[in-house]
Amino acid sequence: MENDLILKVKNLNVMRDGEEIIKDLTFEVKEKETLIILGPNGAGKSTLLRTLLGLLPYSGEVIWHTKSISYLPPQELFQRRDLPPLNIEEFFKFKNVSHEKILNIFLAVGLDSSLLERRFGAVSTGQFQRMLIAWALVDEPRVLLFDEPTAGIDVGGQETIYSLLHKFWLERNLTILLVTHDLNIVWEHGDNVLCMNKKTLCYGKPREVITPEELEEIYGTGIKFYKHTHM
Amino acid sequence: MEFILALIMGASLGGAAGYLGTLMLSQRMALVAGPLGHLTLPGIALALILGFDVSLGAFPFVILGIIFIWLFEMRTGLPMEAVTAVVFAAGVAITFLFLPEEKAVPALIGDISQITFLATIIVILLSLIIFFMTRKIYSKMILAGISEDLAKVQGANFRKYNLMYLLGIALTVALGVRIMGGLMTAALVAIPASTARNMSKSLTQYSYGGLILGSLACILGISGFRVTGLPAGPLIVLVGTFFFLVSLGLKR
Numbered sequence: 001m002e003n004d005l006i007l008k009v010k011n012l013n014v015m016r017d018g019e020e021i022i023k024d025l026t027f028e029v030k031e032k033e034t035l036i037i038l039g040p041n042g043a044g045k046s047t048l049l050r051t052l053l054g055l056l057p058y059s060g061e062v063i064w065h066t067k068s069i070s071y072l073p074p075q076e077l078f079q080r081r082d083l084p085p086l087n088i089e090e091f092f093k094f095k096n097v098s099h100e101k102i103l104n105i106f107l108a109v110g111l112d113s114s115l116l117e118r119r120f121g122a123v124s125t126g127q128f129q130r131m132l133i134a135w136a137l138v139d140e141p142r143v144l145l146f147d148e149p150t151a152g153i154d155v156g157g158q159e160t161i162y163s164l165l166h167k168f169w170l171e172r173n174l175t176i177l178l179v180t181h182d183l184n185i186v187w188e189h190g191d192n193v194l195c196m197n198k199k200t201l202c203y204g205k206p207r208e209v210i211t212p213e214e215l216e217e218i219y220g221t222g223i224k225f226y227k228h229t230h231m
Numbered sequence: 232m233e234f235i236l237a238l239i240m241g242a243s244l245g246g247a248a249g250y251l252g253t254l255m256l257s258q259r260m261a262l263v264a265g266p267l268g269h270l271t272l273p274g275i276a277l278a279l280i281l282g283f284d285v286s287l288g289a290f291p292f293v294i295l296g297i298i299f300i301w302l303f304e305m306r307t308g309l310p311m312e313a314v315t316a317v318v319f320a321a322g323v324a325i326t327f328l329f330l331p332e333e334k335a336v337p338a339l340i341g342d343i344s345q346i347t348f349l350a351t352i353i354v355i356l357l358s359l360i361i362f363f364m365t366r367k368i369y370s371k372m373i374l375a376g377i378s379e380d381l382a383k384v385q386g387a388n389f390r391k392y393n394l395m396y397l398l399g400i401a402l403t404v405a406l407g408v409r410i411m412g413g414l415m416t417a418a419l420v421a422i423p424a425s426t427a428r429n430m431s432k433s434l435t436q437y438s439y440g441g442l443i444l445g446s447l448a449c450i451l452g453i454s455g456f457r458v459t460g461l462p463a464g465p466l467i468v469l470v471g472t473f474f475f476l477v478s479l480g481l482k483r
Contacts, residue, residue, distance in 0.1 A: 053384055071384045079377050084257040085431040086373060094370050094385065119432075120377070 004031040005065060006143060006175050007052070012060035014044070014051050021047045022058075023199040029192075031142075034169060034176045036190035036206070038183075040219050043197040045179045046074070049145050052177070070141035072132050074148045080121030080128070088123075088131060089116040097138050105134040109164055126160070133164055143175045144168075150182065158182070162189065186210065234457050236351040237343040241410055241449030241467070245419060247358035248403045249445020251365045252420030253427055253438045254372060255400070261421040266319035267404045268416030270296035272326035272338060275413055279334040284350065285342075289413075290405035296322065297397055326413075341412035341464035343453060354406055361399045362442075368392040369438065410449070411464040422471035423448060429478035444474055 007029040014022040022044045029035050037045045051058045053071055092102045106113050109130045115123060123131065129149065136144055149165070150158040162185060168174055169189075178185070186193050186206045193210060195202040195218050202209040202218075255261045271289035278288030296318055303314040330338060371392060375382035383389070407416040427440030452467030459466075 050380065053380075055380055055383055069384075071380070073378055073380050077378060077380075083376060084253065084373060084434060085428060085437050086434045087432065090434045091374075091377075094374050117432075 005029075006031050006033075007065070007177075008061065008063040009052070010061040010063075012048075012051065012058055012062065014047055014056060014058045016047075016056070020198060022051065022196075025060075025194075025196065025200055027192075027194055027200070027203055029175060029177065031175055032169070032173050033191045034178065034189050036186045036193045037177065037179045037196065038181070038186060038193055038218065039196045039201070045196065046147050048196070049147050049177065049179060052145065064143075066142045068140075068142040069145065070136040070139070070143070071145040072136045072147065072149065075125070075129055075132065078128075078132075083120060086120045087116065088118050088120055091120050092116075092135060092138060095135070095139050101138055102134075105138045108137075108168075109134045110160075129161055130164065133161070133168075137168055137172070140172065141174075143177070145177045147179045148181070149178070150180070165189070183210075183215075233344070233346055234453070236346045236348060237410075237453050237456075237463070238450055240346060240351045240354045241343070241453045241463070242446045243355045243358040244403070244406050244410065245423075245449030245467070246442045246446035247361040247365075248407060248419035249423035249427070249441040249443070249448075250362055250438060251399050251403055252422075252424035252445065253441035254365055254369055254396075255420055256424040256428065257373060257376060260400075261424060262417055263315070264400065264404055264407075264420045265417035266315045267293050267296060267400065268408060268411070268413045269319040270322040270413075271404060271408045271416075272330075272413040273322055275338045275408055276326045276330040276334065279338060280329075280331065285338075285409050286350075286354075286405045289408045290401065292322070293401040293404050297401060336462075337412065339412045339414040340462050341408065341410045341415070343410055343456065343463045346409075350409075354409075357402055357406060361402050364395045364399050368395055372396070373434065410453075411467065415464050415468055418468040418471060419445065419449075422468070422475055426471070426475045426478040429475070429482045444471070448474065 005028060009028070010026050012022055012025040013020070025048065037048060039045050047056065049071065050056050052062055053069070089102060102116065103113055106116070111127060111130055111134065115127065115131070121128070146165070150161050165176065166189060169176060190206045192204060193202070193206045194200065195209070195214060197218060202214050252261060255263065271292050274288035274290070274292035275285045278285045299318045300311065300314050303309070303317065304311055307314065326338070371382050371385065371387035374385060375387060375389070403420065404416050407419045411419055423445035424441045426444050427437050431437035431440050448467050448471040451470045453463045455461065455466040455470070456463035
C-alpha cells in the first residue's frame with residue numbers, strides 16, 4: 001500500500017430495488033488529490049458518494065485511510081423551509097465547534113459574521129452555498145466529498161465556489177472528490193477523472209482519458225470539445 | 232400537601248412534555264400525542280376499575296398502540312395517520328364498552344385529586360429521563376430534518392434515536408393522562424411548542440421556551456384548579472391557549 005493512499009475502492013457494486021446502480025467500480029484516491037466524478041444524470045455518481053460514506057449497502061471493498069471526512073449533498077436536497085427557528089450559528093454548533101472557529105471559517109469563505117444570527121435558509125442561494133462550504137470545512141476534515149456544488153448557481157457564483165474550493169485545497173491539503181457536470185472544472189482542477197455510467201467508462205488523468213469519443217460515450221451525444229492548454 | 236405535589240408533578244412533566252413537543256412539532260408529529268392519548272383509554276379504564284395507578288394502566292397500551300401502528304403501516308403501506316386513526320378509534324370504542332359512566336370523566340380529562348409522594352417522585356424522575364433523552368437526540372433530529380444524509384455522516388444512529396424518541400413520547404403520554412386525561416394529552420406537547428415557535432428567533436429559545444411554557448401552563452392550570460375547583464386538565468389547556476394567543480402578537 002502506498003503511504004499517501006487515502007481511499008481504495010475495489011469491485012464496488014451497488015444494487016437498489018433489484019436494479020444495478022453501480023457495477024464493478026475500481027479506483028484509488030491519494031492524499032491531496034482532486035478526483036472529479038463525471039457522468040450523465042442517473043449514472044450513479046451521487047449513489048457512489050453516498051456509498052463511500054457508508055450510507056448505502058454495497059458489495060466489494062471501500063477502504064478509507066482516514067475518518068476525517070466531510071460531505072455536502074447537492075444544495076437542492078437541503079430542506080430550507082418549514083424548519084424550527086434555527087439560526088446559522090446553531091447549525092454550525094451541531095458540529096460542536098467553537099464560536100471562534102466559526103468566525104474564522106466565515107471570514108475565509110467571505111461571509112459576514114452578522115449572518116450567524118440569521119435564520120437557516122433565510123439567505124441567498126450564493127450565500128447559502130458558501131455557508132455550506134464553511135460548514136463542511138469548519139472541523140478541518142482531510143477529505144471533502146462534494147456533490148454538484150454549483151447546481152442552481154449563476155456563472156459568477158460558480159466561479160466563486162470553485163475558487164474557494166481551490167483555495168482550501170491549496171491551504172489545507174484537502175483531498176476532494178467532486179461530482180460535477182462542468183468540464184472546465186475537470187481541466188482546471190482535476191488530478192484524476194472517473195467517468196462513469198453505472199460502470200467505469202474512463203479513469204485517469206483528464207488530459208489522457210477525456211477525448212471527444214469518450215465524451216460521446218459518456219453523454220451519448222456530440223459534446224463540443226475544447227481541450228485546454230493552460231493549467 | 233396534595234396540591235404542592237400536583238404542582239411539582241405538573242411543572243416537571245409539563246416542562247419535559249413542552250421540550251419534547253418542540254422536537255415533535257419540528258418533525259410534524261405534534262398531533263401524534265392525541266391519538267396515542269386516546270389509545271391509553273382502555274388502560275386508564277382498567278386502572279380506574281381495578282384501582283391502580285392510571286399511568287401504569289396507560290403505558291402498556293401506548294406501547295401496544297405504537298407496535299400496532301408500526302405493524303399495520305409495515306403490512307399495508309398506508310400512511311401513518313390512516314393506521315393511527317384505525318388503531319385509536321378501536322381503542323376508544325373498546326374503552327366505552329366497559330368503562331363505567333362515573334369513571335368516564337376522570338378517564339377523559341384527568342384527575343389530580345389523589346396524588347401520592349411516591350407517584351410525584353416517579354414522575355419527576357421519568358420527566359428528567361424524557362428531558363435528557365430528548366436533549367441527546369435533539370440536534371441530530373433537527374439536522375436530519377435539513378438533510379438526513381448529513382445527520383448520518385455526523386454519526387446519527389436513527390434506529391436508536393427513533394426508539395428513544397418513541398419511548399419519550401410513550402412516557403409523556405402515559406404520565407400526561409393522569410393530569411390531562413386520555414382526551415387532551417396532545418395539548419401538553421403541541422401548545423407550548425407552537426407558542427414557543429411563534430416567539431423564538433433561535434433553536435435554544437424555541438426548545439427551552441417550550442419547556443418553560445409547558446411548565447408554566449401546568450403550574451397555572453393546577454393553581455386554577457385549587458382556586459376554582461374546576462378540573463386541572465382543561466384549565467392547563469386554556470392557560471396554554473392563552474399564551475398561544477398572546478404569542479401571536481409577539482410573532483417573530
